[in-house]
Structures are given as structure tokens and as C-alpha cells.
Amino acid sequence: MINENILKLELSGIRKMFEMAGEDTINLGLGQPDFQPPEDVIEVYKRSMLDGNNGYGSSYGLPDLREEIAKCQSRHRSDLTMDNVMITVGATQALRITLESTVGKGDEVLYPEPGFVLYEPQISLAGGKAVPYPVLQQNDFVPTIDKLEELRTPSTKAIIVNSPGNPTGGVFTKNDVKEITSWAQEHDMLIISDEVYEMMVYEDEHVSFLGDYDNVIAINSFSKTFAMTGWRIGFMVTGQEWIRQIGKLHYYTIACPPTPPQHAVLYALKDRLDFVDEMTETFRRRRDVIVERLNGIEGIDCLNPRGAFYAFPTFEYDLSSQEFAMALLKKGVIATPGDAFGPTGEGHIRFSYANSTENIIKAMDILEETVREIYPSSP
Ligand SMILES: Cc1ncc(COP(=O)(O)O)c(C=O)c1O
Known part of the structure; x- marks a missing residue:
């Protein structure tokens, strides 16, 4: 018999959502560097x-x-x-x-x-x-x-x-x-x-x-x-x-x-600490790209992340973070809804920049397009 402590545990439903992703989907949901060790x-x-x-x-x-x-x-x-x-x-x-x-x-x-x-x-x-x-x-x-x-x-x-x-x-x-x-x-x-x-x-x-x-x-x-x-x-x-x-x-x-x-x-x-310095410098450059793009979109506000490799902006559209992430997924971008990190995360969406600059730029283009559809007054 499985005990009550384990029965009470729930696995996040987000993984299931990500499994729906197509082959060309750009994954900004990753919680790990997109690098190989040296x-x-x-x-x-x-x-x-x-x-x-x-x-x-x-x-x-x-x-x-x-x-x-x-x-x-x-x-x-x-x-x-x-x-x-x-x-x-x-x-x-x-x-x-x-x-x-x-x-x-x-x-x-x-x-x-x-x-x-x-x-x-x-x-x-x-x-x-x-x-x-x-x-x-x-x-x-x-x-x-x-x-x-x-x-x-x-x-x-x-x-x-x-x-x-x-x-x-x-x-x-x-x-x-x-x-x-x-x-x-x-x-x-x-x-x-x-x-x-x-x-x-x-x-x-x-x-x-x-x-x-x-x-x-x-x-x-x-x-x-x-x-x-x-x-x-x-x-x-x-x-x-x-x-x-x-x-x-x-x-x-x-x-x-x-x-x-x-x-x-x-x-x-x-x-090989040089590898870490180089990887961090790459993340810093990508962070600058993603934050600038995010803050250029009406209704999105992103604080400059000062560490790790995640941007965690707020959005002011009339939908939940899960719905927002789902809308993006349908257009080919994986992002993590803020409420996956607890109810206080609602109203946020997490973009991992553990992906190439090229993919980040493409993902931001898709985000802009998605926002135009859900928030028609935006540019
Ligand atoms: C804040 C934080 N702590 C711990 C871990 C787990 O790290 P590890 O792979 O060493 O178990 C993660 C992984 O995503 C993390 O983001």
C-alpha cells in the first residue's frame, strides 16, 4: 500500500503540457544550461x-x-x-x-x-x-x-x-x-x-x-x-x-x-572554471537581448534578472499564466506559467534563456504576434 504522504503528492501538470510541443517548438522552458560540459x-x-x-x-x-x-x-x-x-x-x-x-x-x-x-x-x-x-x-x-x-x-x-x-x-x-x-x-x-x-x-x-x-x-x-x-x-x-x-x-x-x-x-x-565564465557571459548577453525585447512589448514588464538564466516578467492581459503559456505553446514557444512556482507567481511567465540568441529572437517575434492577437490594442 502506498502511504498517505505519497498519495497526497502531486506531479506538476506542466510537463504534460510541454509534451504537446511540436518538433519545431522553441523551448524557453528549460531549467538547465543548453551547453555540454567541456x-x-x-x-x-x-x-x-x-x-x-x-x-x-x-x-x-x-x-x-x-x-x-x-x-x-x-x-x-x-x-x-x-x-x-x-x-x-x-x-x-x-x-x-x-x-x-x-x-x-x-x-x-x-x-x-x-x-x-x-x-x-x-x-x-x-x-x-x-x-x-x-x-x-x-x-x-x-x-x-x-x-x-x-x-x-x-x-x-x-x-x-x-x-x-x-x-x-x-x-x-x-x-x-x-x-x-x-x-x-x-x-x-x-x-x-x-x-x-x-x-x-x-x-x-x-x-x-x-x-x-x-x-x-x-x-x-x-x-x-x-x-x-x-x-x-x-x-x-x-x-x-x-x-x-x-x-x-x-x-x-x-x-x-x-x-x-x-x-x-x-x-x-x-x-576549467574558464568554461563557467564563458557560459555566464553568454547568458548575460542573451539576458540583455530577451529583457529588451520583453520590455518592448506593451503589457509586459520585466525586471532585469541579475542572476541564474530566467526572465520572470509580469503581464497585464486578461488571461491566466497557464492560458498565456498555452497560447504561446500553440504558436511554437514553450514558456513556464508563473503559477507553476506557487500562487504568488500568477500574473508572471518564466522564459529561460538557456537557448540560442537566434531562437530567443524568434521566440520573442512569436510572443509579439501572440500578444497582438490577445491584446489587440498593442502595437
Ligand atoms: C533553485 C534550484 N535549486 C536546486 C535545483 C536542483 O539542482 P540539482 O540538479 O543539483 O539537483 C534546481 C534545479 O533546477 C534549482 O533551480
Whole structure:
């Protein structure tokens, strides 16, 4: 028998909608880079298998990789060692074991809305009460302390934060991070910081929540960084005792992260950060193209995304985000309706710019045409 927790879960209907897409459809719905990892990194993966690295490894992950991550992340917090790092099966599993290990029955966990679709179900599966907090365009997609304070109760145990944000492209400033951290610290709250788009920041530097406050678990991943979402290598960085405790559940869940790709990721991290810079620069150029086009359309208002690879404009047409996405799909463009990221996302539509500039331009032409039909007064 399937238990009630699982029966209650629902899969997003959006995938079904996308399955209706024809062959020539331009996909601006993608949540992953339209790049391949560098060839030499793939070669290291292959060689790693041929060299016999096909057995179980340490449950915490390859020591050399943990060491290298600690070195890289020490730009956020200087006292990190490999004992502060655990390799996971993507950020997805890191989030899952973090919530499962820290949330008790009835504990409330604040999470961003519109936000990444895994937060709410993962909090609920851990037995917690998922409490959404709004991240609104008028506030640069950053939560306000006033609103967080309004939502806080004596049962609030943790807050999930996500910068750069999916689906919003919002990026927290140093001051935002400082304010949220002080507020969480004042109320003895755990901060679970999803930083998977850390390397894709356009205007400023990424500001991590890793810092002086000890109750922070930073969740990260190589999925987007090296365009290897299918390799399933992520990591968490936190206090050593947190790693020891969460590490137990990690072991009983997956035994160990996959061995061969960790060797390739280690190589990539040491030798191919140039790839990340180049990819991010490409995303920045495409962002400039898509945002200019979006803001040139009457009834659409797009805040310049400062990170990740999503534009999340509002629209003021008389239809729901699902209807708008469906109208676009019929014309050959996949975009994600804003309400897929929670009810606060209604009135928005997400365009991923993980597609070629040529396709983005074509998609924007189609969008203009679609809008002309649904909003006849537009140019
Ligand atoms: C904000 C955010 N967190 C986590 C993930 C999951 O990443 P991973 O592939 O490492 O599991 C995604 C993927 O889309 C994401 O957008």
C-alpha cells in the first residue's frame, strides 16, 4: 500500500503540457544550461571509469573533491575544511536530507514563493509545515524582513533562501544577506541557503549565507555550474557537526555519491572554471537581448534578472499564466506559467534563456504576434 504522504503528492501538470510541443517548438522552458560540459571534463569521466574507479566511495564524497570545494568556498567563510563539505546526489538530495534531518513534526519552515518547486513537497515530506513567503517584483524579488516577521511563529524552525533565484533571477545584496541572517540569528532559526546558481551572477558578486552565523546549511551543485545536470553531483557546506549528523541519513539513503563523475568534477573545478565564465557571459548577453525585447512589448514588464538564466516578467492581459503559456505553446514557444512556482507567481511567465540568441529572437517575434492577437490594442 502506498502511504498517505505519497498519495497526497502531486506531479506538476506542466510537463504534460510541454509534451504537446511540436518538433519545431522553441523551448524557453528549460531549467538547465543548453551547453555540454567541456570535452576534456567528459574525457576525465571516461578515463575515471576505465581506470577502475567504479566501486563505492566514501559516503561523504571523494576527499580530494571535498578539499577543493572547501578551498573554493573559503571565499565565503575562511575556516572551512573538507570536514565542512559533503558531496550529494545533486542539490535535490542535499535539500531532502537536510530537511529530513532538521525538521521535526509540526515545525514550520519558511520558503520562497514563487520559488523552486521542490521546497514545499520536501518540507511536507519531512513532517514540517511549509509556510510560503512572497518574493515580489516590487521588492526586487527579495523577501522583506517585515513580511518574514509577520509569518514567524514560535514554531518557525528554519527558512529556505534562494539567491540567485529560480524562477525570478533575483539576487540578494550584501545588505539583504546581513539583514536576513541577523533576523534568523535573533530567533535562533536555521538558514537553508540554496546557492546552486552561485556562479551565474551578472552585475555583482554572489553573496553567500555562509559567514559568521553557524546555523547555516549551504546547498550547492555542479548541475548548472558545469552544465552537467544529469551527472547528479551536488554538495552541502555547513558546520562539521551538522555534516556528521546529516551524514548518517546520507549514508542510509544513498550509500555514497557516484564515484566516476566526482573525479571529473574535481578536474573541472581545478582546471576549467574558464568554461563557467564563458557560459555566464553568454547568458548575460542573451539576458540583455530577451529583457529588451520583453520590455518592448506593451503589457509586459520585466525586471532585469541579475542572476541564474530566467526572465520572470509580469503581464497585464486578461488571461491566466497557464492560458498565456498555452497560447504561446500553440504558436511554437514553450514558456513556464508563473503559477507553476506557487500562487504568488500568477500574473508572471518564466522564459529561460538557456537557448540560442537566434531562437530567443524568434521566440520573442512569436510572443509579439501572440500578444497582438490577445491584446489587440498593442502595437
Ligand atoms: C533553485 C534550484 N535549486 C536546486 C535545483 C536542483 O539542482 P540539482 O540538479 O543539483 O539537483 C534546481 C534545479 O533546477 C534549482 O533551480
